[in-house]
Structures are given as C-alpha cells and as structure tokens.
Amino acid sequence: MSNLSYTFRFKEQHNLLLVPAVIAFLERNEVPVKSQENEVTLPEHHVPEVVNFFEDHLELEHIVFKTEQTDWSPLSNLSGFLEMGWIDEIILQERVECHFQPIVRSDGALFGYELLARFTDSEGNPIFPNEAFAAAKSRGRLYALDRMCRMAAVRHAARLDRVKAFINFIPTSIYSPEFCLRSTMQLASKLNVDPQQLVFEVVETEQVDDVQHLKNILTYYKEKGFMYALDDVGEGFSTLELLKGIEPHYMKLDRQFVTDVHADANKQRVANAFLQQARKMGTIPLAEGIETKEEYDWLKAAGYVLFQGYYIGRPQAEPASQDALNF
Numbered sequence: 001m002s003n004l005s006y007t008f009r010f011k012e013q014h015n016l017l018l019v020p021a022v023i024a025f026l027e028r029n030e031v032p033v034k035s036q037e038n039e040v041t042l043p044e045h046h047v048p049e050v051v052n053f054f055e056d057h058l059e060l061e062h063i064v065f066k067t068e069q070t071d072w073s074p075l076s077n078l079s080g081f082l083e084m085g086w087i088d089e090i091i092l093q094e095r096v097e098c099h100f101q102p103i104v105r106s107d108g109a110l111f112g113y114e115l116l117a118r119f120t121d122s123e124g125n126p127i128f129p130n131e132a133f134a135a136a137k138s139r140g141r142l143y144a145l146d147r148m149c150r151m152a153a154v155r156h157a158a159r160l161d162r163v164k165a166f167i168n169f170i171p172t173s174i175y176s177p178e179f180c181l182r183s184t185m186q187l188a189s190k191l192n193v194d195p196q197q198l199v200f201e202v203v204e205t206e207q208v209d210d211v212q213h214l215k216n217i218l219t220y221y222k223e224k225g226f227m228y229a230l231d232d233v234g235e236g237f238s239t240l241e242l243l244k245g246i247e248p249h250y251m252k253l254d255r256q257f258v259t260d261v262h263a264d265a266n267k268q269r270v271a272n273a274f275l276q277q278a279r280k281m282g283t284i285p286l287a288e289g290i291e292t293k294e295e296y297d298w299l300k301a302a303g304y305v306l307f308q309g310y311y312i313g314r315p316q317a318e319p320a321s322q323d324a325l326n327f
Contacts (some may be wrong), residue, residue, distance in 0.1 A: 004067045004139070007041040008054075008075075025053055033216040044085075051078065069140025080138070086121070087135035092142045095120050098149075098156040099315035102307045102325060103166065103286065106300055110322045112164025114201070115153040116315050133170075143180065146173040149185050153162065157198060158191040160319060166199045166229060166250075171208060177220035185224055195225035199250060202230050215246060229286070233274065250306070251278050255289025258309070262298035275303055 016038055023040060028031040033048070034041040038082060042050065053115055054075070063075040073081070090096070097120075100113040119127040136145040150169055157165035174180040189324065200221050208214050221228050229250035253274050261267045271287075276287040287299045290309030299307065313320050 004044045005041050005063055006044060006047050006067055007039055008063055009042050010038045010058070010063055010310055011070065012059060014097050014151065015058050015062050018057060020056070026050065044082075047078070047082065051075075065252075070138075073173055083248070084135040084138050085140055087132060087145065088139055089122065090127070090132060090226075091136075091141060093150055094148055094152070095122075096148055096283040097317065098153050099317055100156070100319040101269050101308060101315040101322050102313040103164070103306055104312055104325065106305055106307070108325075110163060110325070111306055112166060112199070113160065113319055114168075114315075115156050117149040117168075118315075142170060143173040143175070146170045147180070147183070147312045151187055154184060154187050154193060154198070158193050159187075160197070163197075163295050165197055166225075168203045168231070170200050170203050171210075171214045172276055174217055176275070177217045181217075181220060187235065196227065199227045199229050201250075201252075201289045204231075218246060218248075231288075247281060250284045250286050251281075252286045252308075253304075255309075258287055258289045258295055258299070259291070262294040268298075271299065271302060287297070 001106045010016055010022075016123075018037075019038060019040075023033065025034050026040065026042060026046075029046075029049070030052065031042050031046045054063060060075050064072045065075060065078055066072045091144045097118050098115040100116050102113055103111045105111045117129055119129065119132045121127055132145065133142070146169060150167060151166040153165065188195065193219055202208070202214065202218075216229050218320065227249040229252060229253045230246075230248045232254045233251045253271060253272070257267045257270045257274070259267075261271055277283075277284055284305050285303075286306035287295075287304045287306040287309060290296050290307055292311055295309075296307060296311055313325050
C-alpha cells in the first residue's frame with residue numbers, strides 16, 4: 001500500500017493553453033507536482049482543492065485522470081473514486097476476519113470449511129464483501145485486499161485440525177505468482193500449516209479471460225504442494241476452454257444450477273454433465289449454495305461427493321463441530 005498519486009491529462013486548445021497556469025497555481029500553493037507536456041501528477045490529498053481550480057478555469061469534459069494502478073477515466077468519475085478511499089483504511093488497519101462455512105461429505109462427515117472474509121468499518125459495523133472488493137477494484141487496490149484476505153485465511157486455517165480449508169483468491173489480482181504469493185507460502189510454513197490442508201479456490205471461474213495466466217498460478221500452487229479448486233463452474237464456452245490443460249483437485253458447481261435443481265430438468269442436465277466432466281478429469285465435484293433438503297437429496301442421489309450451503313451450515317465466526325451441523 002502506498003499513497004496514491006493522480007495524473008491529470010488536459011485535452012483541447014482551451015485547456016492546453018492554461019496548463020502553465022495550472023502548474024503555477026500548484027507551485028504557488030506548495031503542492032508537490034510533476035508535469036510533462038499536457039499532464040500533471042500530484043498526491044491525492046491535494047486533489048479536491050485542485051479540482052476546484054479546474055472547475056473555475058477549465059473545460060472539465062476535456063480532462064481525464066488516472067492513478068498508478070488504474071486506467072484513464074473522465075473527470076466526472078473522480079468524486080466516486082475519491083469516495084472509495086475508505087477501502088485504504090480497511091487494508092492498512094487489516095480490518096478483516098474470516099468466517100467458517102462447513103463442507104461435508106456424502107456420508108455427512110465434516111470435510112472442511114470455506115473461509116469467507118468479513119470486513120468492518122472504523123466503528124465496527126459490517127461492510128459487505130462485494131462492496132469492499134468493488135471499492136478495491138475501483139481504486140486499484142485489488143491485489144492489496146486479496147492478499148490481506150489470503151493471509152487472514154491462512155492464519156484462521158492454522159486453527160483447524162486435519163480438515164481442509166478452502167481459501168478464495170482472485171487471479172486477476174496476481175500479476176506474478178512467484179512474487180505475489182511468496183508471503184502467503186511463507187506464512188503457511190511459519191504456522192506449520194500442512195500444504196495439503198489448504199485448497200486455493202479461484203473466484204469467478206467463468207470470468208477468467210487470461211487462461212494461461214491462471215494456469216501459471218495454479219502450477220505454482222501445485223509445485224508448492226497446495227491444492228486448488230475452481231469456483232462457479234457452469235456450462236459456458238469459457239469454462240470448457242478453461243478446463244483444457246487444468247486439472248483442479250475440486251470443482252464447484254455454479255449455485256445457479258443448484259437452486260431448485262430437484263424440480264428443474266435443465267438444471268439437472270447441467271448438474272449431471274458437470275458430474276460426468278468431473279469424473280472424467282479425476283476431479284472431486286462439490287455442490288455449493290444448497291439451501292433445502294430437496295436440493296441436497298437430489299444432488300446426493302446424483303452422485304455428488306461434497307456439499308456446502310445454508311442447509312448444511314451458515315458461515316460462523318467459529319468453526320462448527322460435527323454435532324452442530326444443522327442437517
């Protein structure tokens with residue numbers, strides 16, 4: 001994590017003629033600024049004041065901005081970008097805990113847990129994970145947030161005894177497996193966590209664009225002795241392409257095909273095709289998002305091996321014991 005710097009690029013003749021005046025204004029107000037042709041770069045905490053100057057003197061529709069970790073955006077997006085700054089505090093103060101959601105075998109025995117990140121604001125109020133990750137993506141902080149969650153999950157996994165810990169990660173946040181994942185591997189080793197206990201789970205499998213990059217990450221995990229899973233696997237073209245050359249230890253059926261599967265012939269077709277594909281690959285199939293006994297009974301009868309969802313057990317701050325499972 002570092003303090004963000006913003007670069008503003010000016011377009012059209014009116015704005016370009018006033019670039020010297022912009023630089024003079026910044027220097028006069030002792031704002032540390034770097035300038036190059038039609039661009040100026042300055043620290044984030046000076047941005048609101050500088051934008052006020054822009055509003056008085058420049059044509060705003062011909063100004064774009066970016067940070068070191070984001071692409072160019074129109075100036076109209078700046079206020080929303082600045083409002084997402086709260087995610088920086090979440091990361092810097094490591095305000096994250098993990099909740100344990102149980103995963104069971106077909107005989108009902110506890111197999112492991114998925115470790116799910118939970119965030120809080122400065123007053124201890126919960127922040128929804130989708131809000132946190134959306135803010136991090138907007139601010140270019142996705143790697144930092146994803147790393148924080150992975151490290152927290154490894155620490156929580158160290159509390160478990162001889163059961164699997166499924167840990168989510170976002171492939172697009174990892175630009176170099178050897179560099180980005182080193183600290184995660186070192187922490188697992190320091191805490192004496194058996195690599196075979198950890199299952200690193202690809203988030204949003206269906207949305208993976210750079211398949212080769214994902215393969216490089218999974219190869220790195222495999223070389224280090226860890227297991228991995230593909231999440232939200234469905235029936236789309238991207239999934240079929242992704243599975244070529246990848247041998248995941250576990251595959252999770254997309255929950256949209258789990259909901260009411262017992263009463264929907266099309267979902268049953270997809271669930272069965274998924275099961276056949278998993279068997280063909282030697283991969284363990286896992287059905288997640290199970291909320292009713294009817295869904296569970298159908299999937300179990302179909303041949304699924306592992307099960308997860310509210311019907312099995314909700315995420316809790318403490319790992320549920322075998323006796324506490326509510327199905």
